[in-house]
Amino acid sequence: MKKYSLVMFMVFAFTSFKVVAQNNQVSDNDFRAQIVGKGKAYADKIALRWNVDNYQIFEKLVKEGVLIDRLTIDANNKAEGSWKRIVSDTIKAKPLAAFGNKNSTNDTAKMVVAQMLYGKSNYPQNTNLLEKIKVQQEEKQNKHLITSLYSAISAEAAMLAGLGFEDKFMPDTGKKYVYRVYNPGKSKMVGKLDTGYIYVIGRDLKVTEKFLGLKTEQSESIVSLKWPKETSPFSGYYIERSTDKKNFKRVNKNIYLPLIDTAASSKFLYYADSVANYTKYYYRLKGVNAFGEIKLFNDTVMGMGVDQTPPQVVQLSFDRKVDEVTFNWIPNKQKDFKGYFLVKGNGIANADSVLNNIIFPTNQSTYKINLKSDFSSAYYRLLLTDTVGNVSYSNAVFIFNADTVPPQAPVGLTGKIDSLGNIKLTWQTDPKEPALRGYKVFIANQIDHEFTAA
Template sequence: MLKNRFLLFLVLFVTLSYSQVKNPVVLINARAQQDKILLRWAVNSPIEWQKANKKGFIVTRTTVLRDGNVLSKPEKMLLTLKPLLPEPLDSWLDFVQRDNNAAVIAQSIYGESFEVAGSKEGELSKIVNMADELDQRYTFALYAADMSFDSAVKAGWGFVDSNVKKNEVYAYQVSVFETPKVKESSYVIGLKDYTALPAPTDFIAIPDDKKVMLSWDYETFKRIYTSFMIEKSSDGINYEPISNTALVNLNDKDDYPSKNMYYLDTLSMNDNTYHYRLYGINSFGEKGEMTKPITVKGVSAVVTSARLINYNIINSNEVNLEWDYPVASESFIQGYEINLADSDKGPYRVVSKIISPSERKLTYKENLYPSNYFTVSVVGKNNQRLTSQSMLVQPVDSIPPAKPIGLEGVIDSLGTVKLKWKANAEKDLRGYRILRANTANEEFVDIYHKSYIENQYVDSVSLKMTNRKVYYRIAAEDMRYNISEPSDILVLEKPDKIPPAAPIFKDYDNKDGKVYLKWIRSYSEDVVGYSLRRREKGQEKWLEIKQINDTIQEFTDDRVENKKTYQYAILAKDKSNLWSTLDHSVITVQVLDFTPIKIISFLEGTPDRENKKITLNWDYNKSKDKVTGLSIYKNVKGSQPTLWRELKGDLFTLEDKNLKINMEYEYHLIPSLLSGIPAKEEVLTVVY
């Protein structure tokens, strides 16, 4: 029976995280210290974790760097002479008296039953108690191992490598003994990777009425620390932990990662000064550097709001506001803030600094909206805000907006005109009037017929008309329909000969040794064809590989070589024989073909009942790829194959004497190539 209530809130989170695992794997973590390297691992499947506790773990180390140089022949060493298993139950008896986490791990491994109890009806533990018992063992054990590295080592889930050198870098591999189903993992580390554990940053306290919200940076440190501990002091000298157990963040999810971590502490009195400090704890049980202490006092809550009672409009950009607030409550607040919006529903913005608690008036001297909604907020000493109801203020406005400036534009080969200008700054701006004339002496006409709200506009002109220039002006209009002086005249010349718009690649793919290309056609209306070109990266000359009409938008290039990098370009040609540019019509593709290649050219198996053996013979294709080794998996037909032999690449025959009469055996041969390209598996069936 397990009664450690401090784990209740973690169980549901971890159980959900690990309840469905399709590809079991050993997850490994490592930590370099000044003279040794610590390893921790766990299987990411409850079922495989339970099996691994009986099979044991194998730890190997490969020296990959020495004095900063990569070793041509990495030095591999088996660190576990026998598989690491949990120590016998008797050896845990004294240990669990000193470490609650050890008791959790021992119960999860050796306990006949595993239940979560000791909590009241209706708490989160009631939900956890409904989970599968194996998941409970698994999740509790993983959490306890993170809290106690010594317990993890005792359980066979950790290892300390003291036989290390400062000038070397190692690759550690951890696997489950005789269990290829569970994928092994590696971790590269050396003593040079040692760093002191830092103090958490952004540790702040936000006071409230007889409570304080503590917050710190979680996102930066969640890969360093698995939990945190807060210490509290009333005199700044004697500190005590704020809780019996370390604090764990349960709100961090892949879709919604947490940036900060929070803890709410209650205070006995508002007037006392309290001191807090914080440190992190990693998965190896190491405590990080302590933060500098922060101090805080509780503050009284704001319970009374202010009330706007009068206003006086001085001009279109200035108004006097007046409000009321009890004098007796002034000592409990920082002051007031004035808020403004152009709608009663908001959004409101703060338009004043904090005003003294004794003040009751403010003159607002900024540009006003046609309709202005003001509120006043009482700001408490804990930055709590209590906001009044709104008051409507409407000034008289007969002043038009400023003359628009910065008008510019271009005309493309299709007669499309793109105009843009600098946006006006008036708060009551309704929009702009778009004016156009076809000749210098012609009257300008409003071509949009109403206010246009953006500061860029798309127009079209005919390229067949005899006028070679087009004239534009912009006028601003406010909410009271006051119209500004028109902008300076913009004169645009119609294009004579402009190349077509360039097509662009929208997608590409590289599979089975082929390159698949897709593109978006040029939007120019006079395009008559396209040219698809290719070159190897680094070369200057382009080779046309396809002439294309206007309907085709994709092409498959099967004349490429593996591991080469190519550049593709797509160009459009119009009726005037003008070609588009390559500025945005080039992509670079590296051809990578991972299709397994056939290496074994000959394979046979000869049963010999008289000598009680099966003789296997094979041969390889003549290829550029050198065969460095051969893995042979064996199984009785219908059962799961397991690794039977690992051979060098220069062997071509093998005898199997571990046989039973009247059985049908399958042999799976998988070569390993020096190039790293995957080789095709060959299967041989032999009836013995």
């Protein structure tokens, strides 16, 4: 069974969720999570993001918060001093008031995160204890998923949720920085948060990021965009389209979040755009990373919807005068129709040869041929093709010359009989008789007796 997941968006591709066993006694070891994170260097700061790999400990993370220490590693890979606390207080979810009034903001990510963190739970009534526990666990998992998702596409939402921090200083491109993210330790909530470490390299400031591999696939009224999953470190995407390769507009108003099929081996992410057939469209792709940045892929690609419906068939007929045959049909008037080929075959569905080297135009409705002197029989059909190569066939018509001349009598008939009474007959065949289908042997006890079929 396939399972679709948004885990990569929720925990920034650091890890996947754990499944934690439950029993009658609850301890910190029963509910344990690893803090996972990533960082990015800028000219004036290092941005940090983190999360947990177990939804059951997520509430503890955002409510109790974390402390952050930094260790600087010099160009010789030696520590400069010891760990330095870079926050004055725990980093945790901001109060509801900090998110703003829902009627005064258009920031969807902030409002969704606020609802997940502070929205009132509404559990079904008149259910047994086990059902209530199941519903509560599903709610916890959904809150973790949705909060992580929207924090991964909005820097402000991440800060408000207590899942992000900006270390304000000027990073040195010759140094490395290690961050230690950990729970304060004065635990009031069940569960244990294991310390997470984030490693940031200063020289990454010199790297010019390039994102390549955007391609298109064409089908009926659909252009499918695909790009490599492994080299796309993004939480979501904006797709832009243009008809002139200059003026681009967003196809999706809201950020696009590809479904990840964890049971499939596909190496690509996909987006399907509904379009008119035979109109060229140019596409650009912009990814939104965990730090709220929008990055443009280097590729601009073209695609268009193409008709995959074969041409409407026509009815083929013919008139024959001795060896002159005239084929007739009513022209196909479809807009994307390209023309005809007349094909000949020994069988009703065969196309052993094409009689016209140049395609018949769309308005042609007749064609004449002269049968060769040795013509016996053949099937004829029209092959119809459109501008993108879809094909169909007309009905088949059968033309033959009635054969009223019997084959020549076989010659060289000889017979042998062995001691057991077995008789073996041999004769010469006629290679010049293509219509010959076989022989029937007749037998009589004497030459002047009546012969009967053997």
